Amino acid sequence: MKTLTRAEEQIIRILWELGKASVKQIRERMPDPKPAVNTVSTIVRILENKGFVSHEKQGRGYVYYPLVRKEEYTRFSLRNLVNHYFDGSFKNLVSFFARQEDLDVHELEEILNELRQKRTS
Numbered sequence: 755m756k757t758l759t760r761a762e763e764q765i766i767r768i769l770w771e772l773g774k775a776s777v778k779q780i781r782e783r784m785p786d787p788k789p790a791v792n793t794v795s796t797i798v799r800i801l802e803n804k805g806f807v808s809h810e811k812q813g814r815g816y817v818y819y820p821l822v823r824k825e826e827y828t829r830f831s832l833r834n835l836v837n838h839y840f841d842g843s844f845k846n847l848v849s850f851f852a853r854q855e856d857l858d859v860h861e862l863e864e865i866l867n868e869l870r871q872k873r874t875s
Contacts, residue, residue: 755822755826755827755830756804756805757831757834758801758804758806758827761789761797762797762800762801762804762806764784765780765794765797765798765801766801766806766807766820766822766827767824768780768783768784769807769818769819769820770820770823770824771783773819774810774817774818774819775817775818775819776812776815776816776817776818777791777794777795777798777815777816777818778791780794780798780818781794798818801818802818805821805822806820806821806822806827807819807820807821808821835847848865
């Protein structure tokens with residue numbers, strides 16, 4: 755799987771939310787200042803070339819839909835983050851957040867409980 759640019763991620767997030775959308779509908783969901791329609795269209799085509807998006811004809815135009823699930827890309831992105839910044843260790847990631855975000859004992863216990871449940875299921 756390929757890493758997405760910030761602009762590509764912004765558009766795929768909109769498609770994950772909407773399910774299917776035209777370039778115009780995608781643009782409407784983008785924050786101001788909105789990019790030009792041609793810019794959105796170009797980014798959608800790039801996403802299509804990368805295998806993240808496909809389209810179907812609707813009337814005189816096209817609607818686009820995601821081929822990659824949000825969970826799938828999230829897992830890929832998190833794995834990249836852990837590999838690049840935490841020596842491939844999720845333990846290092848959790849330790850980093852525990853130190854940086856001043857996680858309290860209750861939050862750490864919740865994380866541990868979720869991990870235990872994952873192990874037993």
